[in-house]
Amino acid sequence: MRRQNIEGRTHGTLDSIKCGGSLPWLLGVNTRSIASPHWTEPTKLPIIHIAGLAEAALAPAAVFGVANTTALLGWLALVALPRGVRVRRVIAAGAVPLLLAAAYAALIGAGWSRAGGGFDSIEAVRELFTSDLALVAGWLHYLAFDLLIGVHIDERAERAGIGRFALIPAFALTFLFGPLGWLLYRVQERTTTSMRGVAAPEGDVPTDRGVLQLVVAAARQADRRLLAIAGALLALVPPTVIAALLDDRMLDGENVWLKPLKFELALAIYAATLAMMVPLAGARAAASGGARWLARLFAIGAGVEMSWIIFQAARGTRSHFNETTPIEGAMYSVMGVLAVVLVVAPLVLAPSAWRERSGGLRAGILAGLALNLLLGGTIGSMLAEPEYEFIGGAATPEGGLPFLGWLTTGGDLRIAHFLGLHALQAMVVAGIVASSWRPRTGTVAVLLFAAAWTAATGWIVALALRGVGVMA
Numbered sequence: 040m041r042r043q044n045i046e047g048r049t050h051g052t053l054d055s056i057k058c059g060g061s062l063p064w065l066l067g068v069n070t071r072s073i074a075s076p077h078w079t080e081p082t083k084l085p086i087i088h089i090a091g092l093a094e095a096a097l098a099p100a101a102v103f104g105v106a107n108t109t110a111l112l113g114w115l116a117l118v119a120l121p122r123g124v125r126v127r128r129v130i131a132a133g134a135v136p137l138l139l140a141a142a143y144a145a146l147i148g149a150g151w152s153r154a155g156g157g158f159d160s161i162e163a164v165r166e167l168f169t170s171d172l173a174l175v176a177g178w179l180h181y182l183a184f185d186l187l188i189g190v191h192i193d194e195r196a197e198r199a200g201i202g203r204f205a206l207i208p209a210f211a212l213t214f215l216f217g218p219l220g221w222l223l224y225r226v227q228e229r230t231t232t233s234m235r236g237v238a239a240p241e242g243d244v245p246t247d248r249g250v251l252q253l254v255v256a257a258a259r260q261a262d263r264r265l266l267a268i269a270g271a272l273l274a275l276v277p278p279t280v281i282a283a284l285l286d287d288r289m290l291d292g293e294n295v296w297l298k299p300l301k302f303e304l305a306l307a308i309y310a311a312t313l314a315m316m317v318p319l320a321g322a323r324a325a326a327s328g329g330a331r332w333l334a335r336l337f338a339i340g341a342g343v344e345m346s347w348i349i350f351q352a353a354r355g356t357r358s359h360f361n362e363t364t365p366i367e368g369a370m371y372s373v374m375g376v377l378a379v380v381l382v383v384a385p386l387v388l389a390p391s392a393w394r395e396r397s398g399g400l401r402a403g404i405l406a407g408l409a410l411n412l413l414l415g416g417t418i419g420s421m422l423a424e425p426e427y428e429f430i431g432g433a434a435t436p437e438g439g440l441p442f443l444g445w446l447t448t449g450g451d452l453r454i455a456h457f458l459g460l461h462a463l464q465a466m467v468v469a470g471i472v473a474s475s476w477r478p479r480t481g482t483v484a485v486l487l488f489a490a491a492w493t494a495a496t497g498w499i500v501a502l503a504l505r506g507v508g509v510m511a
Contacts, residue, residue: 099171102142103178109135110182114214117193118203132190139183146176185217192224199228208346226274230267230338250475257315262325264334265314268341272307275345279303288355295352302348305460306341312464313337313385319467320388320404321395329387336384340377347374375423382416385463399481403470406489407463414459414496422452455499462492 113135120127150172157163168174189210196206209227213220283296290298313333317324324330347370351358362368385408392404445451469488473481 099146099175102146103175106139106142106175106179106182109138110186110214113186114189114210117189118207118210122193122197122203128190131186131193136183136187139179139186143176143179143183146172146179150176181217185213185220188217188221189213192221195228196224199232201228201231208342222278226271230271250472253471253475254315257319260318260325261311261314262317262330262334263314264331265310265317265337268334268338269307269310269314272303272310272341272345275303275349276300276307279349282352290352290355290357295355298358299345299349299352302345306345308464309381309460310337310341312467313388316385316388316404316407316467319392319396319400319471321391323395324388324391327387327391329390333384333387336380340381340384343377344374375420378419379416382412382419382460385411399473399485400470402482402485402489403466403468403473406485407466407470410462410466410489410493411460414462414493415456416459418452418456418459418496418500422456452500452503455496455503458492458496458499462489462496465492 113131116127116130116135120130150170154167154170154173156165156167156169156173158167168177192206192209192213193203196203205227206224209220209224211220212223279296279300283294283300286294286296288295317330317333348358351361351367356363356367359371359374362371389405389408392401396404445454466485466489469485470481473484
């Protein structure tokens with residue numbers, strides 16, 4: 040009786056297979072006929088193809104979702120858990136990459152032999168990734184190696200004394216864009232190391248020498264922290280230029296990457312100018328807490344500004360005058376606040392310049408700081424209102440001056456804003472020249488020059504508000 044029951048159950052199972060039951064379809068199998076001693080009809084047993092079984096078990100869409108979640112666990116461990124917690128490294132550098140590697144190996148084993156294409160041409164690569172298995176395998180490849188790069192960044196940062204929360208921008212960029220995150224971290228590491236070093240060589244600049252000697256001395260003793268920031272900004276220029284050459288998208292009549300390029304150059308010049316102004320302001324300026332805070336605030340302000348401008352350029356949309364979404368509106372406000380910080384923070388150099396300098400040099404430094412705030416800051420606040428950007432002309436820089444984009448057909452406050460911000464460099468240069476050539480009457484000469492610069496800037500503002508182009 041027991042044997043009959045077993046045979047009956049076996050007969051039912053094989054009948055299900057023979058009659059086209061769901062098991063072969065679920066397993067992705069083929070069948071072959073065999074002779075059975077218990078039935079008069081031929082019976083089919085499954086022959087399982089491993090590739091078919093793997094493809095069913097490793098559904099590409101499911102693997103894609105699980106892999107993304109798994110990778111995020113590794114990144115969260117890097118950010119959320121303290122470095123001293125052992126499980127942090129176990130998750131980020133051990134378990135998660137191993138799981139991703141195992142899934143990658145399974146996908147390659149299941150789909151590689153069936154995928155067309157190859158790696159010898161862009162057409163072959165495109166054909167290769169028409170297979171979902173190969174596409175998800177490639178995605179896992181990126182997830183695993185990006186996480187391992189993140190672990191490497193964290194290890195370097197620990198040796199460099201950089202906290203894990205300061206790595207969040209580099210981690211995010213590495214997770215999304217791989218090598219860009221690595222590039223950002225290397226710039227961050229270099230900048231941080233430089234900013235923690237000696238602010239400037241000891242000694243004072245010789246203010247009783249010629250113009251060239253004074254400029255060379257100021258450059259040699261420039262604040263290393265601000266120079267590091269300037270170098271980091273200049274490091275962004277080559278990839279931005281390459282992006283502009285490869286990307287033909289236009290925004291407001293100009294290449295989408297032109298705005299990031301202009302901001303990188305402008306902020307780099309600004310940082311380098313402040314770096315030289317620190318020793319020019321006095322021997323004790325570099326060692327002061329004010330100079331340290333100036334470098335920190337500049338790093339934060341320039342970092343946030345450039346990150347958002349580059350991000351929006353990559354999206355092909357505006358970074359300024361854009362309140363399309365709540366985030367874009369909030370970031371526009373944040374950039375406005377940071378712009379104010381960038382023109383107010385240099386005022387910390389004024390007390391040292393007043394106490395330790397005299398004549399034309401003191402007048403040049405103080406006039407430059409004042410005009411940078413009053414002209415640059417005031418006109419910048421006017422530009423924050425969209426209706427003041429272009430007045431009486433086409434509401435686009437298209438057809439304006441090359442690179443600068445200034446309008447020739449109507450009022451453009453950006454010209455006055457440019458003069459207001461660069462009054463800083465102009466006044467400092469005037470102070471250096473006056474202190475060398477007219478040590479006694481230098482103060483009067485610099486103040487007259489500052490008054491003329493202010494009057495010229497005010498005249499251009501008046502023309503812009505009337506809708507008249509300066510070069511019309």
